[in-house]
Amino acid sequence: MAVSLKRVWPAFAIPTLMMLLLQSTLSFGQERVLRVLNYSEYIDGEVLTLFEEETGIRVIYDEYESTEEAWAKLKVGGAGYDVVIMAYTHIKLAIDQGLLRKLDKTRLPNIVNLDPEMSVNPADPMQEYTVPYMWGTTGIAYL
Numbered sequence: 001m002a003v004s005l006k007r008v009w010p011a012f013a014i015p016t017l018m019m020l021l022l023q024s025t026l027s028f029g030q031e032r033v034l035r036v037l038n039y040s041e042y043i044d045g046e047v048l049t050l051f052e053e054e055t056g057i058r059v060i061y062d063e064y065e066s067t068e069e070a071w072a073k074l075k076v077g078g079a080g081y082d083v084v085i086m087a088y089t090h091i092k093l094a095i096d097q098g099l100l101r102k103l104d105k106t107r108l109p110n111i112v113n114l115d116p117e118m119s120v121n122p123a124d125p126m127q128e129y130t131v132p133y134m135w136g137t138t139g140i141a142y143l
Contacts, residue, residue, distance in 0.1 A: 032057040037073060038085040040065050074099045085133050092123035100129045 040063035048059045064070040070086060074094065086094065094100050105111055114132060124130045
């Protein structure tokens with residue numbers, strides 16, 4: 001039986017966004033906003049609504065269909081994103097081009113709970129810019 005990503009995603013989306021939210025720079029007294037750039041159809045709109053209701057933080061959720069579209073959005077308005085989800089194969093280039101900011105790990109207390117073996121990213125071996133977003137495998141079976 002296949003499991004739909006849309007069905008299991010809420011279990012991962014809210015904790016992930018909440019952990020990453022600690023990294024964002026939110027000013028006291030101003031509207032709290034979290035700007036996210038992610039692949040299209042990865043987070044259901046209902047999950048974002050629940051997150052906003054539970055935290056009082058408004059989410060501006062930008063989606064992209066292709067790597068080229070993501071690069072265009074990052075280069076034009078990249079400084080405005082608090083969370084950027086991209087394939088690990090593109091992270092090194094984003095770091096080299098100055099499109100990502102180093103994480104302030106003092107604001108990510110739950111980072112110690114990550115499995116070190118699952119957190120290895122050759123593009124960011126010291127995890128200065130990244131934290132794992134999700135893990136999965138894709139397989140094809142022929143009968």
